[in-house]
Amino acid sequence: MANAAAERWPSTADQGGRVTITDVAKAAGVSVATVSKVVNGRYGVAPATAARVFEVVEQLGYESSLVARSLRRRRTNVIGVLVAEFEPFSTELLKGISQAIEGTGYELLAYSGGSADGNRVGWERRSVSRLGGTLIDGAVIVTPTVVAPVHDNVPIVAIDPHTGPSGAPTIDSDNLAGARTATEYLIGLGHRRIAHLRGREDLESARLRELGFREAMEDAGIEVDPDLIRVGNYRPDLADAPAHELLDRPDRPTAVFAANDISAIRIVEVAHELGLRVPEDLSVIGFDNVPESASCNPPLTTIAQPLHQMGAEALRMVVDLIEGTPREHHVRLPTSLVVRASCAPPPA
């Protein structure tokens, strides 16, 4: 019977539209409310009716629209990960988040809102506004360009946060200690003339990494040449010019500490273009330990952040925030030195 009904009212999908709850209702000969109840397992539906509806749902391949449902309901059970773009850093976090979400009952929605033309800055506010309240129950924002927007509605945690007064929940690693370690490693190798390629001006991590560099230099009694501090913005394309300025001169540094791996890799490439050997003529150390740092040539010595862990921790934090579980709102994870092949004592 149900089958006969379903056949008489073929899915609108066959005709070009998607299968809606109305299609199911018609085919099953019940109201949409009943279908909704059945699909959502509410009480107050006769077993026979429920069975029939299920059959039609199966037949038609109906699946409720996340959009329509989330417009109406309060919860969607999906957590958003907001990134500017999918590059090595954010995708590593994503791996950690994805693993941690298993078994929580939530699903993951990663949204890249920063790629569009006008939104280089402030993309996260826009993304949160567009998705928040509807569609996602909470969000983790990766390296926001502005102070994490506080939406009273949507719990938000920031990974590698913006500079500034930070009351918002955040995850980061010990950037200061990591930068000191990197610099001390270079100094220990015998370097004195060390450059630093700074990260994104607006990020706390970039500030801290520069500070760690300066502290380590000062502790070693080495004066920092202001001309050897450049800004690479964490981006390989923007690291190109400063890399050339740093290396294409007689009094070039013997080592450079780049604020992240992908710009460090770019430096190595520029060095090669200039006929410099790494690490014989120039030592380069990075930060992050993204997988790419191991596959470049030579493999990059770097400071590891526990990226997967950071993602997992961020996820747990939003979930706790959503569910009202009280907890610490700032988590800082340790960094560690990963020695590979891009650093050596300075040329004699």
Add this chain to the structure above:
Amino acid sequence: MANAAAERWPSTADQGGRVTITDVAKAAGVSVATVSKVVNGRYGVAPATAARVFEVVEQLGYESSLVARSLRRRRTNVIGVLVAEFEPFSTELLKGISQAIEGTGYELLAYSGGSADGNRVGWERRSVSRLGGTLIDGAVIVTPTVVAPVHDNVPIVAIDPHTGPSGAPTIDSDNLAGARTATEYLIGLGHRRIAHLRGREDLESARLRELGFREAMEDAGIEVDPDLIRVGNYRPDLADAPAHELLDRPDRPTAVFAANDISAIRIVEVAHELGLRVPEDLSVIGFDNVPESASCNPPLTTIAQPLHQMGAEALRMVVDLIEGTPREHHVRLPTSLVVRASCAPPPA
């Protein structure tokens, strides 16, 4: 004046909700219809009114809800990437897709629907149904567990498709040739007793990789020991048991060709646990060339798929499909051998 109005009707966000078009309308003293027109740049609004509305929008930080908008409109200008989970393979594709989407005017939404308990199989049909028609204008599905669902509504392209009659648009690489290359490389090194750890039963790529393996063996006049063909399902956790079965025996193979990198890496780990040295006692070759393959110990020799390119190509294909641009519906990209350190001649 506009400011005064805005101040009199403070954003509901201040009170816990999100800022809606209604809030803006109230604050600007106009109808929601007018606000909508202004925000969407429609004609027929007095410049003065538009200015006032813009001001309020700015003040309140209003951003239209993607959800509500997409429910009403036909286009959302977002493209969905549907994955089971975010692991090295899918995130590499994501990087390529993300790069390719720059300047297209589309935004990216990656949805992981396979992590929930019941949906290990068929997650993509569910995801498409939930998001399609609303929310996303098109989708690229990564390694679907069933034949790509044809939604007349939503253009879909599959990367690394399911086995079976494949009329649907697909992107893949030359798995057959890649597998032959891998096997020939091992044979060239002097190996005769070679095992193959197969991939996911339902994927065309796994079938082709096994076929390439068998062909290369046959061409070399080496008989394949059926006992040396095991299934690892492309997953490290599921590679564990077969790896033990393969290696923990007197007549173990001298080399194994794993259907993908992450299970190859697991094999190396198991070998180490068993006290075997790689590559001295056992050679291992993988497939994919995900970044992780370079950072393991020893660095993995593997067959590279142009993952970023595949992602980019898939993106171009959905966009063309959405916009009705005629084009080829099947793209196959070449593979190549990447020699690192996990393979050597067999022990004497």
Add this chain to the structure above:
DNA sequence: TTGAAAGCGCTAACAT
């Protein structure tokens, strides 16, 4: 130039 009203697909009160 502006606004009222319908409706996108769905859920949740509230009838019946």
Add this chain to the structure above:
DNA sequence: ATGTTAGCGCTTTCAA
């Protein structure tokens, strides 16, 4: 047990 209705936030005729 089932259906009717209102409404989530938005866009879009259609009237005024």
